[in-house]
Amino acid sequence: MSSRRDRRALYVISVAAELAGVHPQTLRIYERKGLLQPARTQGGSRRYSEADIEHLRRINELTEMGLNLAGVKRVLELEAELEQLRRELDEARAQQVEAVERTRREFRRDLVPLRQAVVRYGQARALFDN
16 A cells, blocks of 8 residues: 555656656556556646556566566556455454454343352252252
8 A cells, every 4th residue: 555655746757767667658658558647737747656656667577577568457457456355355354353342242241140060960959049
């Protein structure tokens, strides 16, 4: 999960390209293919954040593994979906733990203490005579 600072769009296209180790034209191609969505200034200039730079590095990693851009896009979509599902699972687990604890507290309140004693068979009545 990235912080607010990682999401601040600070870098112009030439700096972002240099930081990611690609040509600025490559960034434009990635944007056209839907792999990247940089922020825009009011004048329409692209601005890239630290998170965008990391995203570009992941794209490079995948292309170096031999994936074409369509494959890269699909892998990135699946990774994002997996991350979302993990967050949902973590949330569901936390809710489940809380539900179990709430139920335990509820039942603990309803329990009545029982005096425990060792009694020989046939003398069980003695437990209830007091």
